[in-house]
Amino acid sequence: xxxxxxxxxxxxxxxxxxxxxxxxxxxxxxxxxxxxxxxxxxxxxxxxxxxxxxxxxxxxxxxxxxxxxxxxxxxxxxxxxxxxxxxxxxxxxxxxxxxxxxxxxxxxxxxxxxxxxxxxxxxxxxxxxxxxxxxxxxxxxxxxxxxxxxxxxxxxxxxxxxxxxxxxxxxxxxxxxxxxxxxxxxxxxxxxxxxxxxxxxxxxxxxxxxxxxxxxxxxxxxxxxxxxxxxxxxxxxxxxxxxxxxxxxxxxxxxxxxxxxxxxxxxxxxxxxxxxxxxxxxxxxxxxxxxxxxxxxxxxxxxxxxxxxxxxxxxxxxxxxxxxxxxxxxxxxxxxxxxxxxxxxxxxxxxxxxxxxxxxxxxxxxxxxxxxxxxxxxxxxxxxxxxxxxxxxxxxxxxxxxxxxxxxxxxxxxxxxxxxxxxxxxxxxxxxxxxxxxxxxxxxxxxxxxxxxxxxxxxxxxxxxxxxxxxxxxxxxxxxxxxxxxxxxxxxxxxxxxxxxxxxxxxxx
Amino acid sequence: xxxxxxxxxxxxxxxxxxxxxxxxxxxxxxxxxxxxxxxxxxxxxxxxxxxxxxxxxxxxxxxxxxxxxxxxxxxxxxxxxxxxxxxxxxxxxxxxxxxxxxxxxxxxxxxxxxxxxx
Numbered sequence: 230x231x232x233x234x235x236x237x238x239x240x241x242x243x244x245x246x247x248x249x250x251x252x253x254x255x256x257x258x259x260x261x262x263x264x265x266x267x268x269x270x271x272x273x274x275x276x277x278x279x280x281x282x283x284x285x286x287x288x289x290x291x292x293x294x295x296x297x298x299x300x301x302x303x304x305x306x307x308x309x310x311x312x313x314x315x316x317x318x319x320x321x322x323x324x325x326x327x328x329x330x331x332x333x334x335x336x337x338x339x340x341x342x343x344x345x346x347x348x349x350x351x352x353x354x355x356x357x358x359x360x361x362x363x364x365x366x367x368x369x370x371x372x373x374x375x376x377x378x379x380x381x382x383x384x385x386x387x388x389x390x391x392x393x394x395x396x397x398x399x400x401x402x403x404x405x406x407x408x409x410x411x412x413x414x415x416x417x418x419x420x421x422x423x424x425x426x427x428x429x430x431x432x433x434x435x436x437x438x439x440x441x442x443x444x445x446x447x448x449x450x451x452x453x454x455x456x457x458x459x460x461x462x463x464x465x466x467x468x469x470x471x472x473x474x475x476x477x478x479x480x481x482x483x484x485x486x487x488x489x490x491x492x493x494x495x496x497x498x499x500x501x502x503x504x505x506x507x508x509x510x511x512x513x514x515x516x517x518x519x520x521x522x523x524x525x526x527x528x529x530x531x532x533x534x535x536x537x538x539x540x541x542x543x544x545x546x547x548x549x550x551x552x553x554x555x556x557x558x559x560x561x562x563x564x565x566x567x568x569x570x571x572x573x574x575x576x577x578x579x580x581x582x583x584x585x586x587x588x589x590x591x592x593x594x595x596x597x598x599x600x601x602x603x604x605x606x607x608x609x610x611x612x613x614x615x616x617x618x619x620x621x622x623x624x625x626x627x628x629x630x631x632x633x634x635x636x637x638x639x640x641x642x643x644x645x646x647x648x649x650x651x652x653x654x655x656x657x658x659x660x661x662x663x664x665x666x667x668x669x670x671x672x673x674x675x676x677x678x679x680x681x682x683x684x685x686x687x688x689x690x691x692x693x694x695x696x697x698x699x700x701x702x703x704x705x706x707x708x709x710x711x712x713x714x715x716x717x718x719x720x721x722x723x724x725x726x727x728x729x730x731x732x733x734x735x736x737x738x
Numbered sequence: 739x740x741x742x743x744x745x746x747x748x749x750x751x752x753x754x755x756x757x758x759x760x761x762x763x764x765x766x767x768x769x770x771x772x773x774x775x776x777x778x779x780x781x782x783x784x785x786x787x788x789x790x791x792x793x794x795x796x797x798x799x800x801x802x803x804x805x806x807x808x809x810x811x812x813x814x815x816x817x818x819x820x821x822x823x824x825x826x827x828x829x830x831x832x833x834x835x836x837x838x839x840x841x842x843x844x845x846x847x848x849x850x851x852x853x854x855x856x
Contacts (some may be wrong), residue, residue: 258811258836259803290839291801292852693839 231255233320233327236334236363237298237313238354239305242520242567243481246359249299250310252317263314265298266378268306268518277308277339278315282650285343285391289315290322304564306519307516308338309348312367315339316397326398328541332357333385335393336376337369338452340409343390347411348369349487351479352564355379371411374492375378375484378477386507414491424463425640433460436620438644442651443647443713444666446553446615448608449539451622452589457578460622461534464576465500466641468531469649475530478570482527498531501573505540514560514569525549526558526569538577539607544570553615562566562659567590567662575616579608589624617668617706618734652717658716667713672705677711682708686725690732749793749839749847751776755836756849762787769821776817776835778837786832788818790855803852804837811836811856 231254237441238245248537253260261275262507268599272286282289296314313335320330335352338346351372359382366384373386387393388408395401427434433449437460440447447464451455471479476494482498484490502513503524510516514523525533534550535541550560552571561566568646581587584599594601622669625633656665676681684691693699699707710731711723720727739747747778754764757780778789788811792802814834822829834856840848 256805256852257799258852291803291850 231321231359233317233322233330233674235313235320235330236358236674237310238334238337239298239303240307240350240354240357240485241304241557242522242569243353243478243485244568245354246300246303247358247361247363247415248303248305248310250313250317250553251297251299251452252296252314252321252334253295254318254321254356255289255295256736259291260293263292263298264293264296264573266302266304267310268296268304270308271305273308274308274311274314274339276391277311277341278318281311281339281343282315282319284341284411284477285394286404287319287324287391287394287399289318292322294318294321304518307348307350308346309350309354310337311339311630312337312345312369312390312393316367316393319399319737320397324399325394329397332365334363334366334395335370336366337387339390342406342408344406345369345371345389345393346409348486350481350702351375352378352477352484352490353357355382355384356477356481357628358382358589367573370408373409374479375490377492378432378480378490378494391429395641396713401617412487412489413531419527421464422463423641424466424644425638426601427456427459427638427683428633429625430456430460433622433637434621435679436465436618436642438467438666438717439642439710439734440574440576440618440641441648442463442667442717443617443655443709444668445617445710446576446619446668446712447577447620448613449578449620449622450581451578452587452592452624453580454584455622455624457622458536461502461532461536461578462500462643464534464574465498465532467644469645469652470496471498471530479530482522482529484567486522486527496590499528499638500532500534502536505535505537506543507545509542512545513548513558514567515553515562519566520560520562520567525552525571525573528573529570531573531577533639535575535577538579539604541607543607543609546607547609550611553612565643577608581605581621588621591624591626614702617710620734647717649715650719654716654719655713667709667716670709670712672708675705675708680712680721682711682728688725688730689729691733703735707735745795745841746791746793750791752767752793752839752841752847752849753789753791753837754778755850756757757789760851764806766821768822771820771824773780773820774817776814776821777824786822786829787835788821788832789815789837790814791837791839792842797839797840798842803850804838805838806855815856816823819848 233252237248317331318328319325346368368386370386376384389406452694478496501524511521556572558569558571572573582596586592627650711727714727715723743815762780762782764780769776777791780787794802836852838850
């Protein structure tokens, strides 16, 4: 029966599903019919596959080829199906072994010369294939390193369609071609920023450590030149390495965004700092045909830094509320729903008013009170409600600068060690619960019988609650911060001092 | 006669010979009307077959089948109807076939035959 079969992977978001490629060869005039909801790039596979097959010396038969991508109702996009279509067609014509082709998942784009080009999204695609039970995956040699990051699956990297045909038992003499390489991974610069470069502002440095230890969201409020951006850029350096699952998520998202991944999983938390002209789609992800991840998804398991947060359109900021609450970004479009991980740590920096000088000791604010109020009101209440640490950062004075030269400053290495110790302590304490970080723990649990603090310890916040200076939600946030502070100090249980400092971190704004 | 016409003529001869070998009865060749020309009309059992023959001297410019376009087949279909009209009789079923002939300047010609291409 002149039918060739193989599999490929269609990605929607990070989730991949196996697509069966069937090629039927019928005695009719040469034509190439591609069915099964291909997008424009996939539809053009017709011309790429024919040219590549001819130019690599294993021409397709001069008959009618009908290619069906099944399930036919699932939208498919991109050029990653080229290799599968080509080998299934060759299998249908009997040039190569049909059983060998059927057992392998094929991913890769064909060049007109028959060489295989690397495609984005290889890592999540191979992961999906492995989860669906595939044992062997054939990928372009430029993607072989990336594909090998998935454990438990055999990866075959091939440089050209001819190599692929030979691997499947085709009777061709090998021709050595220069493989097309994937772009090399670039080293990040923010990895080398040291916390010791921050002069003065010990409060803020401490707050950064608290944020890193507990995974708390942060709002830094202060005049221009106070070092808000500098502090935020040093936060990723304080975070511990990613665990294997998070590393796979982060690398998959990079791969899906078309960014280079390299030959090892990304183990450092990502840092994304979109500009304030960003649209909602660029932040959370979107697109009509292909749903692509946005900055918030790429920042998952790392830091999303929004500098000049009030300058972002309000709708854009509020689009972050759902991922902040659920840790998952869901993009709904007419033809599909894509889910991306969205468990990022949000760091926002803002000036206190449009001119930026309000509250600074060394200069006068020129804004009328209404403008000031309106400026910060752009950060909506529900959004601010989810920010645990709201810290005011002051500009450094000459006296502080002189003083700081004499006192030792916290370096990133020391701070990271303290953060790791605190995180280990938190994890040990939360053993047996679904949470790993203090920021994830719900307030009701903190107020329940076991972890409840003594009335003497919570007296200051109890009083604030009675007076109406603190809402119930705010109360819970202070409790969470207090636990993180206690974990950082190596204390068994938060003391009144920890609660007081937590209240300060919470209420500074 | 131009070189390409001579090639086409020889190709049609080869195609007709091949059809006869397969047991077809060739009843008309190069039938013309105002709409164009049918290369071969043959009878295969109860079916009347209209054959479009395409000849090439080599594969350097693609396979002969590749140059038989949908437009060309549509014309053959119209011509088939015209032929039936011009030759009153009962035609239970008709079909359109394509034959590709490759005639290298030296060596053996190759003939490929596809049934029901339209």
